[in-house]
Amino acid sequence: MELASDPFMLSRIQFAANITFHILFPTITIALGWVLVFFKWRYNRTGDTTWMDAYFFWVKIFALTFALGVVSGITMSFQFGTNWSGFMERVGNIAGPLLAYEIVTAFFLEAVFLGIMLFGFRRVPGWAHTGATVLVAVGTTMSAFWILVLNSWMHTPAGFEMRDGVAHVTSWWEVIFNPSMPYRLVHMLLASGLTVAFVLAGVSAIRWLIGDRGAEMRKTFRTGTIMGAALIPLQIYAGDLHGLNTLEHQPAKVAAMEGNWETRSHVPLLLFALPDEEARENRFEIGIPSGASLILEHSASGVVPGLNDFVAADGTVEHPPVAPVFWSFRIMVGTGMAMLLMSWAAVFLMRRGRGMEGLPRPMVWAFVPMAFSGWIATLAGWYTTEIGRQPWLVHGVLTTREAISDVPPAFVLSTLLAYLAVYVLLLVAYLGVVLFLARRAAQASAPDFPDPAPVKTRPATSPVQTVPGE
Amino acid sequence: MPDFLGDPTVTLPVIFAALMGLSILIYVVLDGFDLGVGLLTPFGDAPQKDRMVASIGPFWDANETWLVMAVGLLLVAFPVAHGAILTALYLPVAVMLIGLILRGVAFEFRAKVPAPRKPLWNMAFFAGSLMTALSQGYMLGFYIMGLEHTLAAHLFSVLTGLALTAGFAFIGACWLILKTEGALQLSSIRWAQRSLVGVVLGLGAVSLATPLVSQRIWERWFTVPEFFLLAPLPLMSLAVIVALWLVLRRMHEMPDTLAWLPFAGASLLYILAFTGLAYSFYPFVVPDRMTIYDAAAAPESLLIILVGVLVVLPIIAGYSALAYYIFRGKAEDLRYD
Numbered sequence: 176m177e178l179a180s181d182p183f184m185l186s187r188i189q190f191a192a193n194i195t196f197h198i199l200f201p202t203i204t205i206a207l208g209w210v211l212v213f214f215k216w217r218y219n220r221t222g223d224t225t226w227m228d229a230y231f232f233w234v235k236i237f238a239l240t241f242a243l244g245v246v247s248g249i250t251m252s253f254q255f256g257t258n259w260s261g262f263m264e265r266v267g268n269i270a271g272p273l274l275a276y277e278i279v280t281a282f283f284l285e286a287v288f289l290g291i292m293l294f295g296f297r298r299v300p301g302w303a304h305t306g307a308t309v310l311v312a313v314g315t316t317m318s319a320f321w322i323l324v325l326n327s328w329m330h331t332p333a334g335f336e337m338r339d340g341v342a343h344v345t346s347w348w349e350v351i352f353n354p355s356m357p358y359r360l361v362h363m364l365l366a367s368g369l370t371v372a373f374v375l376a377g378v379s380a381i382r383w384l385i386g387d388r389g390a391e392m393r394k395t396f397r398t399g400t401i402m403g404a405a406l407i408p409l410q411i412y413a414g415d416l417h418g419l420n421t422l423e424h425q426p427a428k429v430a431a432m433e434g435n436w437e438t439r440s441h442v443p444l445l446l447f448a449l450p451d452e453e454a455r456e457n458r459f460e461i462g463i464p465s466g467a468s469l470i471l472e473h474s475a476s477g478v479v480p481g482l483n484d485f486v487a488a489d490g491t492v493e494h495p496p497v498a499p500v501f502w503s504f505r506i507m508v509g510t511g512m513a514m515l516l517m518s519w520a521a522v523f524l525m526r527r528g529r530g531m532e533g534l535p536r537p538m539v540w541a542f543v544p545m546a547f548s549g550w551i552a553t554l555a556g557w558y559t560t561e562i563g564r565q566p567w568l569v570h571g572v573l574t575t576r577e578a579i580s581d582v583p584p585a586f587v588l589s590t591l592l593a594y595l596a597v598y599v600l601l602l603v604a605y606l607g608v609v610l611f612l613a614r615r616a617a618q619a620s621a622p623d624f625p626d627p628a629p630v631k632t633r634p635a636t637s638p639v640q641t642v643p644g645e
Numbered sequence: 646m647p648d649f650l651g652d653p654t655v656t657l658p659v660i661f662a663a664l665m666g667l668s669i670l671i672y673v674v675l676d677g678f679d680l681g682v683g684l685l686t687p688f689g690d691a692p693q694k695d696r697m698v699a700s701i702g703p704f705w706d707a708n709e710t711w712l713v714m715a716v717g718l719l720l721v722a723f724p725v726a727h728g729a730i731l732t733a734l735y736l737p738v739a740v741m742l743i744g745l746i747l748r749g750v751a752f753e754f755r756a757k758v759p760a761p762r763k764p765l766w767n768m769a770f771f772a773g774s775l776m777t778a779l780s781q782g783y784m785l786g787f788y789i790m791g792l793e794h795t796l797a798a799h800l801f802s803v804l805t806g807l808a809l810t811a812g813f814a815f816i817g818a819c820w821l822i823l824k825t826e827g828a829l830q831l832s833s834i835r836w837a838q839r840s841l842v843g844v845v846l847g848l849g850a851v852s853l854a855t856p857l858v859s860q861r862i863w864e865r866w867f868t869v870p871e872f873f874l875l876a877p878l879p880l881m882s883l884a885v886i887v888a889l890w891l892v893l894r895r896m897h898e899m900p901d902t903l904a905w906l907p908f909a910g911a912s913l914l915y916i917l918a919f920t921g922l923a924y925s926f927y928p929f930v931v932p933d934r935m936t937i938y939d940a941a942a943a944p945e946s947l948l949i950i951l952v953g954v955l956v957v958l959p960i961i962a963g964y965s966a967l968a969y970y971i972f973r974g975k976a977e978d979l980r981y982d
Contacts, residue, residue: 256732260728275717283710343945582732
């Protein structure tokens with residue numbers, strides 16, 4: 176097998192696997208931290224203990240998610256050195272301080288106050304517990320800030336000069352507030368908010384479907400759907416601005432996103448196509464005439480850059496692989512449309528106190544797979560932007576191939592397989608535990624629950640079975 | 646560049662080497678005790694396992710952040726060395742990472758899964774702690790040996806792997822003496838006594854082998870006047886070990902207000918051993934190949950990190966101390982509400 180002997184592709188797959196697995200968890204914790212602050216604040220204001228029940232249910236999921244984010248994040252910090260030592264050698268003067276600031280301003284803050292937030296409810300005064308919750312949320316958000324500063328700098332580098340092949344900072348202001356940073360940060364924070372909105376709604380939907388009619392579950396569902404309905408229009412707007420920013424700084428990426436080969440006006444918005452890089456054309460195109468020109472240039476006659484502009488005279492391709500970028504982008508947008516539809520429909524149907532009874536049962540069912548919509552859209556979006564940056568690691572400064580460490584391919588293959596096995600196992604366990612916690616909470620809140628036997632008293636030898644009627 | 650720094654290409658690497666050393670030392674003491682508790686969990690019964698995990702529950706995450714800090718400082722302050730060291734340690738790093746992953750998630754999973762699955766995650770907790778301890782010790786040995794792939798280097802690394810595992814079990818047992826009571830505390834005293842034997846054997850073997858495997862360290866240790874400068878370290882270590890041994894033998898009849906003694910002694914032992922190692926290697930960051938001056942990042946970058954670190958480090962120290970204060974006293978069952 177060719178792939179097994181190519182350390183470059185293996186390292187890329189390994190990094191992609193690690194960062195794909197990692198981002199699932201911060202995407203939840205960044206916004207869930209603030210949702211917990213909201214629950215705690217509602218409780219403090221109203222004295223309604225169901226808000227605290229919601230807090231205690233979701234803080235368990237937060238703790239679990241946080242732990243997965245921490246351990247997979249530690250893996251990331253080692254990957255730079257083990258597989259991509261060229262990255263730090265060339266741009267370490269910029270990446271280093273940004274990562275250092277993430278560690279000292281975010282990691283310690285969240286790690287220390289997490290202990291107080293989780294286990295300190297009875298040990299510290301109420302205000303201090305609320306404060307710890309706020310500080311954990313601040314920490315996760317700060318962490319997102321620094322990492323997105325670094326990531327956007329890799330897309331739109333600024334504020335530096337190259338001396339002897341090594342990047343040196345000329346302006347920290349320009350490094351931090353590089354051209355794509357505000358767009359990327361806002362886009363990611365909103366993505367996190369939407370992910371959590373649909374996780375709240377999805378897990379509540381599961382509890383509803385297995386018979387839970389408790390006030391805590393209803394409050395959570397309402398919080399999730401309203402949050403989703405409020406954030407999705409903002410996200411569509413922010414995404415559009417981000418796309419325009421990308422057009423300015425990374426036109427090859429936008430050309431791949433649109434599947435546009437020739438620079439021209441009246442470029443259609445492709446709904447479906449199979450980009451063929453050999454023939455350098457699309458097959459089975461279905462599109463809206465002039466759609467892409469309208470979105471990107473706000474005029475049907477707007478000129479959109481084409482991929483053929485990014486082929487060197489000697490035939491070297493200098494644009495990203497087209498099909499993965501093209502399709503990731505469509506998956507992200509499509510998932511976003513589903514989010515818009517579901518959240519607005521739910522808020523409309525639940526209006527004027529109708530509550531969840533206002534929703535048709537199939538719609539509640541549909542919210543269950545929608546719990547994954549945030550993950551799917553976030554990953555698809557990251558694939559779009561990161562594959563879209565290829566062949567560059569730092570746009571115009573360092574190619575991905577230049578950054579690779581000299582490690583035997585057998586080493587990379589063996590660790591890749593080990594990581595993949597661990598990640599699959601943990602993902603299954605994670606989803607299993609979230610489901611288990613949802614079932615247990617549903618049992619606790621429904622006195623006439625069909626299967627009243629509490630899970631804990633089951634004999635250790637019997638298989639775990641907590642779904643009623645199974 | 647401010648004047649008080651002198652020549653920044655000399656001063657800054659020294660400051661960052663010191664910060665990195667401090668982070669590693671804090672890490673091995675703090676995560677050392679919680680990894681050690683993980684290593685000891687198979688010896689406790691089910692309620693004792695819960696109590697053991699509860700004694701480290703509020704702290705482990707912050708403790709592990711010191712590893713990120715240490716590697717982060719290596720990454721940001723000595724980027725070239727970071728690549729060289731981590732590439733050479735590729736496989737043990739991967740084992741350690743998988744160990745850390747298993748251990749970190751087992752904390753959460755063991756408390757949240759249905760009861761029949763709990764033993765599985767207890768096992769993962771132990772296995773993760775063991776993988777982490779062994780691989781960290783292995784890396785230490787391989788680093789001492791100059792990151793060269795020779796049979797002797799690998800054998801020596803296995804030895805240091807076992808020694809560090811014993812060391813973690815020891816400081817973990819000392820932590821449990823401090824944080825538990827009753828039967829578990831008595832068991833912890835026994836565990837501490839047994840692992841102290843391992844520590845003495847390991848420390849002795851490493852101390853004997855280190856100067857033999859490295860010419861440079863031999864010269865560092867056994868030339869005058871360095872020999873006399875260094876002599877207090879092994880002598881003090883010996884004194885601390887004897888004191889620990891005496892204290893542990895009498896521990897069961899001592900008042901509980903002295904339960905902090907073994908942990909303090911273990912920490913002191915760690916500090917002494919670490920100082921000895923740091924002395925042997927300075928100013929090299931990659932043994933015999935790259936000094937901290939060769940590997941340092943640009944002074945402007947180091948300065949901006951230094952400002953951040955000096956402002957934030959006291960704050961981190963402050964709120965870490967607060968967390969240890971809030972969860973002071975004997976460990977209680979962990980509960981969210």
